[in-house]
Amino acid sequence: MGVQFISGSVGKTGSKKMLLHALSQFGSCHASQRSFNNHIGVPISLAGLPQHADFAVQEMGMNAAGEIADLTQLTRPNIAFITRIADSHSAFFASTADIAAAKAEIFQAIEGPSIAILNRDDAFYAMLHAAAIAAGAKQVISFGHHPEATYRLVSITDHEAGMTIKACLAGTDCVFELRMYGRHLAENAMGVLACVAAAGLPADKAAAALVDCQPPSGRGQRHSGIYNNCKISIIDDSYNASPASMAAAFSSLAATPPHIMVLSEMRELGEATNSAHAALAPQINKLAPRIVIAIGSCHACDVGQLGSIDHCCCRQRY
Incomplete structure (x- = not known):
């Protein structure tokens, strides 16, 4: 074997x-x-x-x-x-x-x-x-x-x-x-x-x-449908998150605008938590999504840098 x-x-x-x-x-x-x-x-x-x-x-x-x-x-x-x-x-x-x-x-x-x-x-x-x-x-x-x-x-x-x-x-x-x-x-x-x-x-x-071969659940699965006569795709990359996996997920979006992003926190980063979340902002700005929904207080480090992008941040930890 x-x-x-x-x-x-x-x-x-x-x-x-x-x-x-x-x-x-x-x-x-x-x-x-x-x-x-x-x-x-x-x-x-x-x-x-x-x-x-x-x-x-x-x-x-x-x-x-x-x-x-x-x-x-x-x-x-x-x-x-x-x-x-x-x-x-x-x-x-x-x-x-x-x-x-x-x-x-x-x-x-x-x-x-x-x-x-x-x-x-x-x-x-x-x-x-x-x-x-x-x-x-x-x-x-x-x-x-x-x-x-x-x-x-x-x-x-x-x-x-x-x-x-x-x-x-x-x-x-x-x-x-x-x-x-x-x-x-x-x-x-x-x-x-x-x-x-x-x-x-x-x-x-x-x-x-x-x-x-299809991706595992929560790791880049794409679901397509119709909403208000418009074709939409939902990409489910929700299983886990790290700076590297966030960057990879953002990269996969680049060819298919426009976007609405729903982001949760990255955990187990220790002293790098705030800087890692702040580093997401330029990556998000480059993609220019229509809306960003950031869940968790750590995203206060990045949503404040999103320029003209509509966004909201839920500060209550889940």
Whole structure:
């Protein structure tokens, strides 16, 4: 059985769903349910692992150093995939570098002809690469937009049904469709295809299959309808929020104005809470939404900078 682990500050669950869908084209694949990625969820997922599964995909999260090291001892993956390092859960860490070091614990128990899949665009790529090699990884495969990425995102064309992606898969040109929206999902799809190739399977076949994959609940789902004879789309990205995921969500909106935004607070940011919310304002102003509805007192740091945009802020914590 091939055991693949996914970690990272953002994009874990969506990448897990894409990887489950891709690997299922080649055999029986088991993946952790929902966001079962902590000290409770991982053992539950392992307890449900079918005896004869060809592949196992386990999401792994943390909010403290040492947690991933403990979880990897239970599973001992042979492929470890880190999506991106960002300031999620920064209330529990002194720096983003400390978050990267905690994520790198995923390499401590990799076994056999182990492979690390890393985002070449990540600021901590060199650090993670060194950690993987030091832990005994036999190979590091990179993905992303970076010109040196092995699985490289060349271009994205947005359209009503999703995205057309041009990619270079280890030197081979490929064009495929995603029924999802946002550059971050396209980047993570490249990591998924790198995982497929690391398992010795054809990445181009997996890429073609991704057209049928839908995003998980609350992570960029798009719902369309008619209101007052006008076509509208509601994008549900409400599951969680961090500075990186907010930026990714805003980026996915750029091609489809006009907008009405409903924003909740970002939590677990510690001393960076006010500055992180204030940093949303220029991103919102660039999109020029018609209305912004901000829920939670932390948004007082950004709604005051929204210029002529109509907005309101509910200061009562929920």
